[in-house]
Amino acid sequence: MIPDPWAAVLNAVIYLLLAPVVGGLIAGIDRKITARMQGRVGPPLLQPFYDVGKLFEKENLVVTTTQNFYVLSYLVFMAVSGALFFSGGDMLLVIFAFTLSHIFLVLGAYAAFSPYSHVGAERELIQIIAYEPMIIITAAGMYMVTKSFYVSDIMQSAVPVVLYLPGVFIGYLIVLTIKLRKSPFDLSTSHHAHQELVKGVTTDFAGPNLAKIEIAHWYEYVFLLGVVYLFFGFNPLLAIAAIIIAYFLEILIDNTTSRAKWQLTMRSAWLVAGTLGIINLGVLYYLRMVVVP
Amino acid sequence: MSYLSKSPWIIHYDASSCNGCDIEVLAALTPVYDVERFGIINTGNPKHADIFLVTGSVNEQNREILKNTYDQIPDPKVVVAVGICASTGGIFRECYNVMGGIDKVIPVDVWVPGCAARPEAIIDGVVKALGILEEKRKARKRPAGDRA
Numbered sequence: 001m002i003p004d005p006w007a008a009v010l011n012a013v014i015y016l017l018l019a020p021v022v023g024g025l026i027a028g029i030d031r032k033i034t035a036r037m038q039g040r041v042g043p044p045l046l047q048p049f050y051d052v053g054k055l056f057e058k059e060n061l062v063v064t065t066t067q068n069f070y071v072l073s074y075l076v077f078m079a080v081s082g083a084l085f086f087s088g089g090d091m092l093l094v095i096f097a098f099t100l101s102h103i104f105l106v107l108g109a110y111a112a113f114s115p116y117s118h119v120g121a122e123r124e125l126i127q128i129i130a131y132e133p134m135i136i137i138t139a140a141g142m143y144m145v146t147k148s149f150y151v152s153d154i155m156q157s158a159v160p161v162v163l164y165l166p167g168v169f170i171g172y173l174i175v176l177t178i179k180l181r182k183s184p185f186d187l188s189t190s191h192h193a194h195q196e197l198v199k200g201v202t203t204d205f206a207g208p209n210l211a212k213i214e215i216a217h218w219y220e221y222v223f224l225l226g227v228v229y230l231f232f233g234f235n236p237l238l239a240i241a242a243i244i245i246a247y248f249l250e251i252l253i254d255n256t257t258s259r260a261k262w263q264l265t266m267r268s269a270w271l272v273a274g275t276l277g278i279i280n281l282g283v284l285y286y287l288r289m290v291v292v293p
Numbered sequence: 294m295s296y297l298s299k300s301p302w303i304i305h306y307d308a309s310s311c312n313g314c315d316i317e318v319l320a321a322l323t324p325v326y327d328v329e330r331f332g333i334i335n336t337g338n339p340k341h342a343d344i345f346l347v348t349g350s351v352n353e354q355n356r357e358i359l360k361n362t363y364d365q366i367p368d369p370k371v372v373v374a375v376g377i378c379a380s381t382g383g384i385f386r387e388c389y390n391v392m393g394g395i396d397k398v399i400p401v402d403v404w405v406p407g408c409a410a411r412p413e414a415i416i417d418g419v420v421k422a423l424g425i426l427e428e429k430r431k432a433r434k435r436p437a438g439d440r441a
Contacts, residue, residue, distance in 0.1 A: 053296030
């Protein structure tokens with residue numbers, strides 16, 4: 001079913017306006033909780049907004065001007081994929097736009113000449129390869145349960161999606177660690193002051209460009225947590241609780257694990273997609289075919 | 294107050310320090326002092342930095358590196374010389390390979406003397422640097438003809 005066009009546009013506009021605010025607050029809460037876990041007081045809640053405001057006050061230092069184009073494309077496609085998602089669009093199109101936005105980030109990092117930027121870009125590519133199968137399986141699983149790729153249908157479906165897709169849900173939470181750039185999978189760049197690879201994929205972005213990358217991250221946070229919501233679409237309160245618990249777990253994992261090598265990242269992400277994801281889908285298929293004809 | 298002074302990101306460079314001041318700089322990041330309370334982050338990337346913390350005197354080997362790192366920091370930026378060696382060359386001043394304080398190579402905005410400089414003094418120096426950073430931001434916004 002194609003969603004009501006006016007409601008869809010309204011939802012997309014609300015997302016485009018509010019997602020940076022919500023995403024920035026999530027980032028602020030994240031930093032505060034992280035600091036408390038490390039026995040520190042931590043920055044103010046609004047620190048991510050101060051950071052981005054500051055970055056816009058700085059000089060835009062670029063190695064090549066194509067970087068500006070790539071960073072802007074990253075931000076725009078990230079916003080577009082989230083807007084498509086929240087307007088109830090096609091899940092596959094959302095994933096397509098989402099992947100494309102990350103490709104722009106990788107291209108932007110490759111456009112600079114710094115070896116750190118290049119290694120960061122390579123690692124970002126590895127991360128994309130690692131999480132992509134699981135994201136596709138998530139969409140496929142939701143289709144198998146609700147018989148629709150449209151987010152609006154999945155959300156309104158009375159079927160408790162998570163009960164049919166427990167393996168896919170756990171698999172999604174694991175790739176969420178990669179997507180939120182949390183330890184042990186924060187290979188390409190990290191939100192912490194780690195100094196490995198200088199700053200990885202964001203090494204050669206300064207000032208306003210870095211600010212745009214941050215804003216794109218905020219859009220990404222809201223979109224990724226929106227996918228968690230879909231698993232619990234039958235009960236909004238439960239969904240919100242699930243999002244909070246999922247995010248808290250991500251912070252906990254972030255603060256209790258050291259960084260993995262890229263081989264382990266790749267292996268664990270694909271192992272999860274291959275076992276939890278595929279077996280879950282296989283069982284669903286079998287039940288539909290044999291048990292409930 | 295602008296956002297700049299609420300989110301100063303620091304890059305720390307050890308010119309030819311004995312590591313005394315470096316340990317004190319890192320002490321400021323520990324839970325005891327926790328400079329992230331003020332939004333201060335110790336970044337390893339000059340392109341993300343606002344404040345350049347330098348420890349130790351400058352010598353013939355690292356003057357180029359010091360200058361290069363300074364040039365890579367986007368404007369507005371400030372330099373804090375931490376410790377007596379970075380300020381004047383300290384006890385290494387007379388060494389055949391030492392040029393002296395880092396102001397021989399890059400413009401310094403704040404001097405934090407001490408051997409080693411205490412974490413409190415370093416944080417104090419950074420807070421002083423924030424005021425200068427703010428002035429530089431205002432100067433940058435003015436048309437080019439107005440600049441001093």
